[in-house]
Amino acid sequence: MQSDQELKHFRAELREWLEANCPAEMRGGEPSEASVCWGGKSFEFESDAQRVWMERAASKGYTVPTWPVEYGGAGMNRAQEKIFIEEMDRIEARSPLQSFGIWMLGPALLHFGTHEQKLHYLPPIARGEIRWCQGYSEPGAGSDLASVQTKGEDKGDHWLVNGQKIWTSYADKADWIFALIRTDRDAPKHKGISFLLIDMEDEGVETRPIKLISGASVFCETFFTNVQVPKEQIVGDENRGWDVAKYLLTHEREMISGGGQGLSGGRALGAVLNESLAEGQEMDTVLRADAMRCEVDALAIGLTLERYKDQAEAGTGAGDASAMLKYMGTELNMQRHELLMAAGGSDALEWDGPLGNRPADWLRTKANSIEGGTSEVMLSIISRRVLGLPG
Amino acid sequence: MLADAARGFLDKSAPVKAFRDLRDAGQTHDAKMWKEMAAMGWAGVLVPESAGGVDMGHAAAGVLAHEMGKTLVVSPFLSTAVIAATALRHVSDARAEAALAKIASGDATYALAVDETSKFNPDATAMTATAEGNGFRLTGKKTFVVDGALADRLLVLAKTDNGLTLFDIPADRAGITRNAQNMIDARDSARIDFDNVEATGDDVLGQVDDAMTVLKPAIEAGQAALAAEMAGVAAGAFGMTVGYLKERKQFGTLIGTFQALQHRAAHLWCEIEVTASAVLHAGRKLDEDPENATMAVSLAKARATSTARLAVQEGVQMHGGIGMTDAFDIGFYMKRARVGAEWLGDYGYHANQVAKHRGF
Numbered sequence: 215m216q217s218d219q220e221l222k223h224f225r226a227e228l229r230e231w232l233e234a235n236c237p238a239e240m241r242g243g244e245p246s247e248a249s250v251c252w253g254g255k256s257f258e259f260e261s262d263a264q265r266v267w268m269e270r271a272a273s274k275g276y277t278v279p280t281w282p283v284e285y286g287g288a289g290m291n292r293a294q295e296k297i298f299i300e301e302m303d304r305i306e307a308r309s310p311l312q313s314f315g316i317w318m319l320g321p322a323l324l325h326f327g328t329h330e331q332k333l334h335y336l337p338p339i340a341r342g343e344i345r346w347c348q349g350y351s352e353p354g355a356g357s358d359l360a361s362v363q364t365k366g367e368d369k370g371d372h373w374l375v376n377g378q379k380i381w382t383s384y385a386d387k388a389d390w391i392f393a394l395i396r397t398d399r400d401a402p403k404h405k406g407i408s409f410l411l412i413d414m415e416d417e418g419v420e421t422r423p424i425k426l427i428s429g430a431s432v433f434c435e436t437f438f439t440n441v442q443v444p445k446e447q448i449v450g451d452e453n454r455g456w457d458v459a460k461y462l463l464t465h466e467r468e469m470i471s472g473g474g475q476g477l478s479g480g481r482a483l484g485a486v487l488n489e490s491l492a493e494g495q496e497m498d499t500v501l502r503a504d505a506m507r508c509e510v511d512a513l514a515i516g517l518t519l520e521r522y523k524d525q526a527e528a529g530t531g532a533g534d535a536s537a538m539l540k541y542m543g544t545e546l547n548m549q550r551h552e553l554l555m556a557a558g559g560s561d562a563l564e565w566d567g568p569l570g571n572r573p574a575d576w577l578r579t580k581a582n583s584i585e586g587g588t589s590e591v592m593l594s595i596i597s598r599r600v601l602g603l604p605g
Numbered sequence: 606m607l608a609d610a611a612r613g614f615l616d617k618s619a620p621v622k623a624f625r626d627l628r629d630a631g632q633t634h635d636a637k638m639w640k641e642m643a644a645m646g647w648a649g650v651l652v653p654e655s656a657g658g659v660d661m662g663h664a665a666a667g668v669l670a671h672e673m674g675k676t677l678v679v680s681p682f683l684s685t686a687v688i689a690a691t692a693l694r695h696v697s698d699a700r701a702e703a704a705l706a707k708i709a710s711g712d713a714t715y716a717l718a719v720d721e722t723s724k725f726n727p728d729a730t731a732m733t734a735t736a737e738g739n740g741f742r743l744t745g746k747k748t749f750v751v752d753g754a755l756a757d758r759l760l761v762l763a764k765t766d767n768g769l770t771l772f773d774i775p776a777d778r779a780g781i782t783r784n785a786q787n788m789i790d791a792r793d794s795a796r797i798d799f800d801n802v803e804a805t806g807d808d809v810l811g812q813v814d815d816a817m818t819v820l821k822p823a824i825e826a827g828q829a830a831l832a833a834e835m836a837g838v839a840a841g842a843f844g845m846t847v848g849y850l851k852e853r854k855q856f857g858t859l860i861g862t863f864q865a866l867q868h869r870a871a872h873l874w875c876e877i878e879v880t881a882s883a884v885l886h887a888g889r890k891l892d893e894d895p896e897n898a899t900m901a902v903s904l905a906k907a908r909a910t911s912t913a914r915l916a917v918q919e920g921v922q923m924h925g926g927i928g929m930t931d932a933f934d935i936g937f938y939m940k941r942a943r944v945g946a947e948w949l950g951d952y953g954y955h956a957n958q959v960a961k962h963r964g965f
Contacts, residue, residue, distance in 0.1 A: 482963035483963075483965075484963055485964045487965070502960075505960070506957065506960045509956075509959060509965075510956050511879070511908075513959065513963075514880065517879075517882040517883055518881075521885065541875055542875050594864070597870060600871075600874060601870055601871060603850060603851065603861040603862070604851065604859050605862065
């Protein structure tokens with residue numbers, strides 16, 4: 215624990231660095247799916263400022279502030295991370311880099327990976343060089359995730375992987391995939407799964423985007439045909455991949471809930487709504503009341519995320535409560551986008567119209583209560599594991 | 606730790622059964638229990654050590670209120686130990702110090718007389734305190750004065766020449782008529798008439814025409830503690846309900862196996878968890894940065910109000926017919942939650958406060 219004096223100094227230095235290094239174009243604005251910096255080999259930066267901001271932040275470890283320095287992070291503790299978030303919010307800085315590598319694989323590797331794996335895989339994530347996607351769901355394994363059928367046959371020095379994944383977000387833009395592969399077909403379904411890391415450039419990996427209601431194709435189908443995956447590319451023990459998967463899911467759920475600032479911004483909803491109203495128009499009573507409720511809930515859910523992060527540093531992670539964070543955060547985000555659409559009126563009905571990505575972002579949120587475990591699955595988890603209600 | 610200690614005492618001395626017995630006896634106050642609470646330091650939770658208190662702060666007061674809410678404890682804790690103590694702390698004179706000492710020892714109870722209509726709105730106070738000689742004459746009506754029928758003293762908000770002024774007067778002063786109301790939650794609340802009641806300059810808390818310097822922090826402390834109590838009411842109702850799901854059988858099986866009920870219960874738990882964060886935050890903010898706690902407090906009160914409402918509604922629904930009977934406790938929670946919803950500002954009042962602070 216540092217003294218107040220040290221934290222004050224930390225804040226002052228950070229503030230100075232941010233002022234000097236965060237480009238003006240990377241400040242302010244309602245975060246949108248389209249303005250996210252995802253990194254990766256094929257990523258097209260929307261501007262020079264976006265690239266510069268990512269590179270500068272990465273050079274200080276600020277893309278992954280809490281990761282250890284040797285793995286590309288800034289080694290911040292919880293108190294420092296809070297200051298970091300506050301100072302980023304203060305200048306309304308955009309997140310310099312977001313990715314599934316940061317939100318999901320990183321925490322899982324930090325927990326289950328070997329030192330060599332961490333050194334090999336984490337720094338490129340932190341620098342935005344390698345973009346990861348998640349190969350979990352399959353056509354026959356949605357909410358019932360543990361029934362994955364994509365198989366990996368033991369061939370001595372490698373696994374021979376065959377099968378199909380679906381809903382692999384951004385697989386067409388990703389460089390690597392972390393995937394759940396069945397490596398023991400005879401074991402009970404949770405016990406025969408391994409967690410493998412696969413290079414998307416390997417022969418036999420094919421990916422096809424799925425066009426969605428938003429017009430975008432964030433989700434893909436990914437096919438594996440006789441893909442050879444070296445044995446060292448397993449995280450955790452063979453056939454114990456479900457442990458890694460579950461651990462990663464708790465992080466994914468916290469991320470989706472808003473903890474990764476991936477889907478919800480920190481700005482007051484009312485202010486954003488006011489901006490979208492036509493000139494001279496006032497928020498009607500019902501919209502204002504809905505906005506107030508949404509704002510009250512958003513602030514309280516934000517405090518809840520912080521409370522669980524505090525507990526996590528004290529050694530007790532959110533665990534099963536991540537299901538609560540996911541459920542509450544996503545339902546809120548969907549509500550928020552409904553209100554944004556209502557405030558936008560007919561201006562929000564045009565693709566690339568006066569309100570830009572608003573309709574596409576709104577439609578994108580409809581997946582929030584499905585991806586990473588549906589709202590109903592979250593409620594079932596809570597009911598069984600937290601409340602102890604009978605099966 | 607504090608919560609466990611409080612729980613230990615309350616489970617023994619103040620289970621819901623104690624409230625039921627009190628109600629059945631037509632009582633709204635248990636003087637003996639308040640003395641015991643004072644002996645444990647609860648009455649002095651916000652009183653400085655110099656005046657015999659334990660000075661543990663608002664977060665700790667919230668922990669106590671939360672535990673009391675769980676079993677519907679009836680006590681003057683909020684009115685006296687939280688609201689009056691906070692007001693008196695914002696007045697630094699020997700008289701206030703003596704008054705604080707009497708609060709800590711359990712020898713004086715207070716009630717806050719602010720409301721004049723059916724909704725909380727201190728700024729619209731119409732009751733007058735007319736200057737006369739060196740003092741004032743108070744005339745007007747107050748309503749929904751929680752703990753008002755039995756309190757020893759009243760904190761009264763009235764209009765003076767150039768603003769609002771807060772008075773601290775004994776409840777038995779000439780010209781005061783207290784009418785105890787038969788409340789749905791079976792607690793003490795009064796309508797009070799003030800007919801030309803004499804008040805001296807010494808009866809003014811803080812400065813004339815400047816009630817809010819003293820009253821605003823007191824009200825905010827009360828709102829935060831009430832939010833904690835209501836979160837406790839929600840938790841108490843929820844605990845009963847989940848317990849019932851695990852023992853009640855229908856269609857030959859425990860009703861807790863039905864997914865429809867599981868999901869309702871799980872959703873309610875989520876709401877309770879989120880509200881707990883807002884309540885915790887409000888208490889800490891009052892301790893660390895009281896000047897800027899308004900939004901945090903309103904957030905807590907708004908969330909606690911809606912969560913308690915949901916908890917009692919779901920509680921009765923999931924108990925089924927038996928939840929509608931007076932013999933069963935869940936109805937007590939429903940009535941307590943409704944009274945708490947109105948006291949010191951309802952959901953709309955506090956949601957508006959939050960919106961105002963968030964710029965819309």
